[in-house]
Amino acid sequence: MELLSGADMVVRSLADEGVEYIYGYPGGALLHVYDAIFRQKEVTHILVRHEQAATHMADGYARATGKPGVALVTSGPGATNTITGIATAYMDSIPMVVLSGQVPSGFIGTDMFQEVDMVGISRPIVKHSFLVKKAEDIPEVIRKAFHIAQTGRPGPVVVDIPKDITDLTKKYEYQYPDKVKIRSYNPPAKGHNGQIRKAVELLMKARRPVIYAGGGVVLGQASDLLTELARKLNVPVTNTLNGLGGFPGSDRQFIGMLGMHGSYCANKTMHHSDLILAIGARFDDRVTNNTEKFCPDAKIIHIDIDPASISKTVTADIPIVGPVDTVLENMLRQLDEYQGSQDDAALAEWWASIDSWRERGLFPYEKGEGILKPQQVIESLYQVTKGDAYVTSDVGQHQMFAAQYYRFNKPNRWINSGGLGTMGFGLPAAMGIKLNFPDQDVACVTGEGSIQMNIQELSTCLQYDLNVKIINVNNQALGMVRQWQDMQYDSRYSHSYMESLPDFVKLAESYGHVGMRVTRPEELLPAMEEAFSLKDRLVFMDIQVDPNEHVYPMQIKDGNMCDLWLSKTERT
Amino acid sequence: MRRIISVLVENEPGALSRIVGLFSQRNYNIETLTVAPTEDATLSRLTVTTSGNPQVIEQITKQLNKLIDVVKLVDLTEGHHVERELMLIKVRASGPLRAEVKRTADIFRGQIVDVTSSVYTIQLTGTQDKLDGFIESIGQAQVLEVVRSGITGIARGEKVLSL
Numbered sequence: 001m002e003l004l005s006g007a008d009m010v011v012r013s014l015a016d017e018g019v020e021y022i023y024g025y026p027g028g029a030l031l032h033v034y035d036a037i038f039r040q041k042e043v044t045h046i047l048v049r050h051e052q053a054a055t056h057m058a059d060g061y062a063r064a065t066g067k068p069g070v071a072l073v074t075s076g077p078g079a080t081n082t083i084t085g086i087a088t089a090y091m092d093s094i095p096m097v098v099l100s101g102q103v104p105s106g107f108i109g110t111d112m113f114q115e116v117d118m119v120g121i122s123r124p125i126v127k128h129s130f131l132v133k134k135a136e137d138i139p140e141v142i143r144k145a146f147h148i149a150q151t152g153r154p155g156p157v158v159v160d161i162p163k164d165i166t167d168l169t170k171k172y173e174y175q176y177p178d179k180v181k182i183r184s185y186n187p188p189a190k191g192h193n194g195q196i197r198k199a200v201e202l203l204m205k206a207r208r209p210v211i212y213a214g215g216g217v218v219l220g221q222a223s224d225l226l227t228e229l230a231r232k233l234n235v236p237v238t239n240t241l242n243g244l245g246g247f248p249g250s251d252r253q254f255i256g257m258l259g260m261h262g263s264y265c266a267n268k269t270m271h272h273s274d275l276i277l278a279i280g281a282r283f284d285d286r287v288t289n290n291t292e293k294f295c296p297d298a299k300i301i302h303i304d305i306d307p308a309s310i311s312k313t314v315t316a317d318i319p320i321v322g323p324v325d326t327v328l329e330n331m332l333r334q335l336d337e338y339q340g341s342q343d344d345a346a347l348a349e350w351w352a353s354i355d356s357w358r359e360r361g362l363f364p365y366e367k368g369e370g371i372l373k374p375q376q377v378i379e380s381l382y383q384v385t386k387g388d389a390y391v392t393s394d395v396g397q398h399q400m401f402a403a404q405y406y407r408f409n410k411p412n413r414w415i416n417s418g419g420l421g422t423m424g425f426g427l428p429a430a431m432g433i434k435l436n437f438p439d440q441d442v443a444c445v446t447g448e449g450s451i452q453m454n455i456q457e458l459s460t461c462l463q464y465d466l467n468v469k470i471i472n473v474n475n476q477a478l479g480m481v482r483q484w485q486d487m488q489y490d491s492r493y494s495h496s497y498m499e500s501l502p503d504f505v506k507l508a509e510s511y512g513h514v515g516m517r518v519t520r521p522e523e524l525l526p527a528m529e530e531a532f533s534l535k536d537r538l539v540f541m542d543i544q545v546d547p548n549e550h551v552y553p554m555q556i557k558d559g560n561m562c563d564l565w566l567s568k569t570e571r572t
Numbered sequence: 573m574r575r576i577i578s579v580l581v582e583n584e585p586g587a588l589s590r591i592v593g594l595f596s597q598r599n600y601n602i603e604t605l606t607v608a609p610t611e612d613a614t615l616s617r618l619t620v621t622t623s624g625n626p627q628v629i630e631q632i633t634k635q636l637n638k639l640i641d642v643v644k645l646v647d648l649t650e651g652h653h654v655e656r657e658l659m660l661i662k663v664r665a666s667g668p669l670r671a672e673v674k675r676t677a678d679i680f681r682g683q684i685v686d687v688t689s690s691v692y693t694i695q696l697t698g699t700q701d702k703l704d705g706f707i708e709s710i711g712q713a714q715v716l717e718v719v720r721s722g723i724t725g726i727a728r729g730e731k732v733l734s735l
Contacts, residue, residue, distance in 0.1 A: 119586060120589070123586075123589065123590060123593050124593060124597045127640070128640040129586075131585070131586070148640060182640065183643065183735070184581075184582055184640060184641060184642060184643040185640050306638070307634050307637070308631065308634035308635050308637075308638055311627070311630065312631060315627075
């Protein structure tokens with residue numbers, strides 16, 4: 001058997017796990033590991049400029065590919081800088097493994113230089129964590145970390161590695177385990193047959209059914225099955241923010257995103273439904289509005305791999321715990337065998353209502369005179385990329401506009417921090433995707449507030465030729481904060497405006513990239529086309545938009561799902 | 573409503589902090605907590621008493637089950653069970669009170685486990701109510717110090733919580 005040092009075992013285990021890229025930043029506690037990285041070729045390390053970006057790169061990669069992303073950071077501040085990234089992944093159930101250096105075992109607890117209790121600090125935001133005790137344990141711990149991160153409901157796993165364990169002078173027998181067994185961890189492999197039968201019966205008998213599909217469909221790689229089911233039943237489908245792309249956005253049966261900034265049609269359909277089939281969604285507060293007024297006539301079938309997500313905020317009538325794909329396969333099979341037929345007349349009537357709600361357009365807005373609207377930016381992005389780009393976003397108005405106006409027809413293309421709402425996520429996430437899909441268009445839709453939260457990564461982009469397109473929807477304000485201040489605080493703009501903005505064009509140029517400024521509506525489309533024609537350059541498009549635009553529709557606080565502001569003056 | 577949840581966890585460092593952390597992170601109550609290794613050295617058994625409406629209790633058990641270190645758990649209060657708490661109580665016992673304290677301890681089936689000329693230390697086991705009742709009978713003024721183990725429990729009959 002081969003003899004390896006602890007440091008070499010860390011890197012080799014990653015290679016044996018099939019990891020191609022890791023994102024990280026060196027430091028004292030990791031110097032042995034970085035030496036091991038230097039001496040091999042299987043795993044490529046990408047040097048970020050801030051550890052938060054390493055986690056978001058890993059996250060972006062994971063969301064686009066379904067495979068766990070890997071970050072490597074040193075002890076102390078290196079580790080604490082990953083916390084936002086880990087929490088981001090945790091909230092959206094993204095598989096990720098974060099390897100952190102730690103002070104030598106014998107010094108843990110002595111407040112040594114760059115010591116922090118990483119396992120403790122990260123505890124509430126990880127699926128699990130390990131503190132490696134012995135070098136011999138490294139392969140098994142890493143194997144377990146990857147297993148836990150990507151099975152069941154995925155999530156981030158931290159592996160904290162004390163420096164002495166990676167000592168280059170001490171060598172141990174290395175073998176990467178084929179299998180892993182954790183007696184206390186057995187995620188469900190399939191749903192309960194009888195529950196699925198009951199669900200099928202309800203679906204066949206429903207007069208006003210709707211499918212409410214979330215990020216679990218994307219994570220569970222069940223988009224095709226969802227589409228098949230929806231077509232077979234002729235049921236309208238709405239997606240959550242994180243579910244977008246899980247059902248084709250251009251499909252006739254798609255009624256738009258639901259929730260706080262969801263379409264009038266989706267929220268109306270939900271509210272008036274008599275049966276909700278919730279798939280991989282978690283009845284989040286940004287969807288339900290007031291849970292006591294939530295969809296009063298609807299029975300709820302809830303499919304989720306995590307039993308704790310079921311009946312957490314809204315009680316399910318038929319809970320089905322299991323992986324979305326196997327549950328949907330079973331459901332489709334049982335539908336085929338079902339004796340009886342749907343009430344076609346009721347369904348036709350239901351579709352007539354839905355189409356009447358759809359008539360006003362899913363997301364209507366008024367174009368301005370001589371001033372660009374942020375919505376137009378996304379529409380032109382959609383047009384130029386033919387709906388086929390990977391689109392990441394930061395957080396705020398631009399995120400909602402991207403979700404509303406870019407119609408995602410494929411899963412894993414829409415990459416945003418839905419649960420935690422992390423500003424600074426978009427650029428590094430886009431970088432993680434571009435690195436792995438160099439021939440694809442990758443756009444980061446951002447704002448002048450968010451982009452400044454990880455703008456240092458423009459340097460990483462230059463180093464590794466990560467030619468993403470940055471679509472900076474610049475309204476010179478923290479738009480979403482400003483919108484709430486307009487609506488609830490008599491337009492008292494407490495710290496929601498951005499003074500002293502940099503010249504983003506020059507800034508991009510100083511990092512060695514292409515900067516473009518767009519100020520007038522007629523300049524937008526040609527500039528967008530030019531940006532995407534520059535395949536081998538990062539282009540930073542600073543697009544000046546109307547600072548007074550709001551995101552609509554918007555649910556009215558404490559109301560039901562379809563109590564909405566439809567514009568600044570019009571409400572339901 | 574008070575619940576007793578009994579949990580088998582991997583006897584790993586950090587397992588307890590994950591469980592305790594879960595309660596504070598999700599705003600659940602811990603009223604009492606006991607934990608010790610079992611006859612199988614790789615497992616610890618933890619008993620936590622908590623309170624909440626049925627939805628909250630359901631979430632607590634589901635969230636606990638999600639922790640990787642948690643092997644199995646049972647809500648003992650869902651069925652017939654035996655619950656016990658151990659109390660050591662130091663009581664002033666001088667003059668005419670001395671005999672009275674002894675008598676009360678006997679009534680409650682307590683044992684005097686340490687004696688000085690002015691103090692009895694009494695060991696008492698039972699339900700929470702019984703221990704509360706004893707303190708009340710002795711009278712707060714006579715009580716010098718109380719230490720209680722927290723509740724532990726086991727299901728009646730054939731039902732067992734094991735691997």
